[in-house]
Amino acid sequence: MAKQIPLRLRPLCSGDLRIHRSGFRWAAEFGQPFRPGDLLGFCNITLLGEEQGRGDLFRHNVEQTNFQVALIARVSGCLRDIASLRGGGFSDIQEWFLWEENSIIVNVEVDDQDAHRAADDLYDFHFLVGRRVSDLAENRTGLGTGWHNRSRGWRQGKGSATGTVLGLGTCELPLIIRGDKGGFIQLLEGATGSVQAVDIPDVPLVHSARIIIEQLRRTREEREAIEEEFKRGIAESPPGSGSADWLFAAACLQALERTPTSDSYDILTQDGVEVTGPADAIVLSINSEASNRLRHRRLGFFLDCHNYRINALGPAMLNWLKANFEWVAYSVDDVRRDYIEMTDLLRKDHPERQILVLNAVLTLGKEDVLSYSDFDAPLDRSLASVRVRELNCMLHDIAAETGIAIVDADAIAAKLGVSVCIPDGIHQNGEMQTELRREILSILAARKVPGFARESLTQPQTIQSAL
C-alpha cells in the first residue's frame, strides 16, 4: 500500500546565510515512478549577504546568478502535485521565495517500506553552478543551462575533505563528466564522501598539455601582452567585420588568461561556504594534441582551437590570425615532452594529484593501407592512424614515469563495437560514455581520490599503469 508524504525542505546550511530560491521544476512527471538516484527536481538559488570576502558564489558577475540545487531521490516512489502550489513562468526562474526549512514543496508517494521515513529524509541535495562567459550569456531555463566557461556540481557526504575531479578534454569528455541528464548527476551518484566535478569546455580553447603548461607559467606581464594583442586584433577589424569574430577573440583571451588547473572553488556545505581545490584529479584527452598548432609569431604563445572554428571565422579575423600566428607542426615527441613537463608542474605543489588521460580510439573508419611508401614522412604528421597509434604508445611509455592513468577508450570501443558506439567516427553514444564514466570512477576509487574511494566499485578494467 503506497503512502503519501509531504516533501519538506531541509536547511541548506546551518550558517547565517540568507538563501532565496525559485519555484521547483520537476524532472519527474507527476504520477510517474522514480528510483533512488533519480533527479526529482531543481530550483535556482541565490546566496545573499555581504559580498566582501565571501567568494565567487556571492559575486553577481561570477557564479551567483547560475547557482542551482537539485533534489536526488533516496527512495522509489512517484510525485504527487500539490494543488495549492502554482509555479511556472518566472516563478520557477527568479529567486522570489525565501528558502525556509519545513516548507512543503510536493507530495511523494512511497512504498510501505519507506513510509517510516521523515519528510526531509527522502532526498539528497546536489548543487550546480556555472560561471558565465559573459553576463550576456544568460540562460536559466534548465538544469545547468547557459554558456559557461566553467561548470561544476557537488554533493556533501561523510568526511570533511571534498574530492574534486576536473574534466579538461575535447568534445568527447564533457558529456562523460556532466552525464546525459546534465548536472554531473551520474558521475557523482553514489559517492560516499564529499565530491565535486568540474567541466571546462573546449570552447574555444582546447586544453592540450602545452596550453596547460603555458597557463601555469604565464606571468602577469605576459598576460597583459596577450590582452594587448587581442585588443589590437579587434580594434583593427575593418568596418563590417562580423561581431561574432570579436566574441571569438574575447572568449579566446578569457580562456588563455585563466589557469583552470589552479582554480579553487567555493562550495556550500552544512556549515556555510567553504573553499576547496585545486582539483585532486584531472581528466584529459589525448585527442587534444593536434598535429598542427597556431603559435603567435612574436609572443610565442600557442592558441589551440579546433580547425572547424578557425575555418568558420570571418575574413578580417582570419587575416589577423594569418598575420600574427603561424602553424607549427607538432610531433608525438613534442607531446611526450609536454606531458612530462605538465605532470611535473601539476604535481609540484600537489604530489597526490591524479592525472587521467583518455587514449585515442584506433579502430575508427575503414583504413586498410598496404604500403606506407607513398605517404610523406614522418608518418605521424601525415597519417591520422599512425599518429593516434604513436600517441597511445607514447602514453604507455610515460605512464610509469609520470604516474598518469590511461583510460583505455580504445579497448572499450573495441569491446562495444566501434561503428555502434561511435557512429560518426568521433562522438560516442550513451553506452560508451557510461562505460568510460564507470572506468574513470573506478580509477578515481583505485587511486583513492578523496570522496571517490568506494569499496563497492570494481577494479579498473583498462588502466595500464601501476597503481
Added chain:
Amino acid sequence: MLLKLVVPTIQNKLERVRIDGLGVVVGDKVSPGAKLLEFTSGLDQAAMHDCPPITSYRMTSSETAWVRQLVAREGEDAMSGDLLALLSTDPDESLEGAESRLARNAIAAIFKPVAW
C-alpha cells in the same frame, strides 16, 4: 576486366564526400600504393551540428591497373557507392560489356595542409 572505383563507406553516418584532388589522369598506369584521389568526408555533417566529424582521406590503388575513365571531378560531391572511375586490368580493353568487379583500393585518413 573492368574495375569500378567507387566512394567507400567510411562510417554509417557519413555518406557524402567531397573530392579534393585527383592523383591520376585517363591513361595512367597505377601500381599498388599509387595515389588515386583525395577526398573529405563529414562536410555535410558540418551544417547539421557543432564539432563536425570532418576527415580527409587518400585513396590508393591496391593493384596494377589502367585508368580508363574518370567520373569524379575535383571540388564535386559524391555519395557512398557512387562511381569515381573506371579502370581495367588491360590497357586497351573495351569499356563496352566487359566483365567487371570493384577495384581493389585502400584509404587512409590524412592530415591536410593547413590553411596558411
